Amino acid sequence: MVRTVAHNIRAVKETGSDLDVADKTRDQALRERAQRVLPNGMYGHMAVRPRLPDAYPQFFERTSGCRMWDVDGNEYIDFICAYGPMIAGYGNERIRAAADAQRERLDMANGPPAALLEFAEKFTRQVSHADWAIFAKNGNDATTVCNMIARSRSTKRKILVCETAYHGSQPWANRMSRGTPPEEHVHYPTYRFNDIESVTAAADAASGDLAGIVVSTYRHDIPHTQELVDPAFARKVREICDAEGAALILDDVRGGLRLSLDASWSEFGIQPDLSAWGKAIANGEPLAGVVGGDHYREAAEKIFVTGSFWYQGAPFAAASETLDVLAETDAPRYMERLGQQFRDGLYEQAQRHGHGILQSGPPQMPMLQFEDDPDTKKGFAFCVNALRHGVYLHPWHNMFLSVAHTEADIEEALEGTEKAFAELA
Numbered sequence: 001m002v003r004t005v006a007h008n009i010r011a012v013k014e015t016g017s018d019l020d021v022a023d024k025t026r027d028q029a030l031r032e033r034a035q036r037v038l039p040n041g042m043y044g045h046m047a048v049r050p051r052l053p054d055a056y057p058q059f060f061e062r063t064s065g066c067r068m069w070d071v072d073g074n075e076y077i078d079f080i081c082a083y084g085p086m087i088a089g090y091g092n093e094r095i096r097a098a099a100d101a102q103r104e105r106l107d108m109a110n111g112p113p114a115a116l117l118e119f120a121e122k123f124t125r126q127v128s129h130a131d132w133a134i135f136a137k138n139g140n141d142a143t144t145v146c147n148m149i150a151r152s153r154s155t156k157r158k159i160l161v162c163e164t165a166y167h168g169s170q171p172w173a174n175r176m177s178r179g180t181p182p183e184e185h186v187h188y189p190t191y192r193f194n195d196i197e198s199v200t201a202a203a204d205a206a207s208g209d210l211a212g213i214v215v216s217t218y219r220h221d222i223p224h225t226q227e228l229v230d231p232a233f234a235r236k237v238r239e240i241c242d243a244e245g246a247a248l249i250l251d252d253v254r255g256g257l258r259l260s261l262d263a264s265w266s267e268f269g270i271q272p273d274l275s276a277w278g279k280a281i282a283n284g285e286p287l288a289g290v291v292g293g294d295h296y297r298e299a300a301e302k303i304f305v306t307g308s309f310w311y312q313g314a315p316f317a318a319a320s321e322t323l324d325v326l327a328e329t330d331a332p333r334y335m336e337r338l339g340q341q342f343r344d345g346l347y348e349q350a351q352r353h354g355h356g357i358l359q360s361g362p363p364q365m366p367m368l369q370f371e372d373d374p375d376t377k378k379g380f381a382f383c384v385n386a387l388r389h390g391v392y393l394h395p396w397h398n399m400f401l402s403v404a405h406t407e408a409d410i411e412e413a414l415e416g417t418e419k420a421f422a423e424l425a
């Protein structure tokens with residue numbers, strides 16, 4: 001495919017992290033403005049500085065399928081997918097049409113449209129452990145609501161969380177930010193993922209007061225190498241929850257619908273009591289959800305949770321259509337196959353160019369690291385090279401495939417990464 005736009009990415013010094021611009025780009029002009037009105041010029045997980053080399057664009061203008069264009073007109077094949085929400089393609093026509101039609105009829109009112117109920121029926125039919133659903137906006141909401149329901153059922157207080165896992169930036173889940181006193185974590189003892197001894201010890205210490213154990217789809221804590229869940233660990237967590245009458249809470253916010261169209265641990269026979277969803281379920285329309293089994297219905301009925309925008313219609317229409325698109329394309333297997341194609345290509349290129357790389361996690365949510373690269377310097381330089389050749393990768397976060405990626409897109413991306421490896425010192 002011929003690129004219509006020349007890559008005018010800013011020249012990057014050898015460190016791979018400093019900006020060296022001759023002329024100010026639009027992105028840089030926007031960043032200068034942003035510095036005045038946004039903390040640090042940008043906040044959260046989408047802030048380029050200080051998380052990524054400055055050569056990464058901060059502001060984008062347009063998206064289509066698996067591609068995006070920054071404000072300077074540079075085109076990228078995207079392997080981040082808006083950090084997960086895009087799963088069926090930016091601007092997927094069917095999903096957008098469904099959302100727009102609902103928006104046209106009713107988006108906000110004094111009560112929700114039937115689209116909420118229709119999606120609840122469809123999603124609880126699809127997720128095998130689910131009998132009811134509560135919808136919200138963000139993964140933050142979903143994981144927090146799960147904890148409330150777990151406590152509502154048992155009136156116990158402790159919820160075990162993996163020590164380095166991410167379940168949102170809300171205080172109970174956030175040990176890395178200022179502004180959160182340690183007391184927020186008093187009832188959240190920690191365990192290590194895939195470590196049976198550690199989760200057993202944490203559960204023993206909380207025994208009698210254990211309301212739930214939160215687990216991730218698999219270990220995707222940043223910036224650790226990704227680790228698939230050990231089924232023996234999953235079985236042990238289930239066993240502890242059963243013995244204690246505690247809720248097994250599966251956080252499928254990031255991994256949901258990419259590994260499985262069911263709750264991800266159901267694939268190997270472990271059913272959670274509650275699962276949290278978000279990101280991809282409406283292909284980028286704002287929607288998150290909690291689903292649970294009948295044995296947690298009464299507990300769910302006894303809590304009060306809500307939000308001004310939780311009943312908005314368009315995201316439900318988008319979500320129903322997203323489920324159809326994903327089922328029709330056998331999405332998890334499709335993304336797995338394409339992710340493997342990308343992974344194999346990267347491995348072959350790295351070998352040929354004499355670089356040791358580490359590729360972890362499921363192929364549809366791949367992570368790429370360089371061996372002997374403790375400060376990620378090599379990873380930064382490689383990803384900046386890849387950007388210059390039209391491939392948007394991440395040097396320390398898991399990436400995401402979508403059903404909008406095609407074999408041809410992967411081949412084209414590999415042409416870019418071939419040049420990126422060749423240019424790596």
Ligand SMILES: Cc1ncc(COP(=O)(O)O)c(C=O)c1O
Nearest residue numbers: 138139140166167168253254278
């Ligand atoms: C596993 C997991 N849980 C919860 C969240 C929080 O989701 P949100 O950012 O939509 O609040 C995230 C976000 O990245 C996540 O990856």
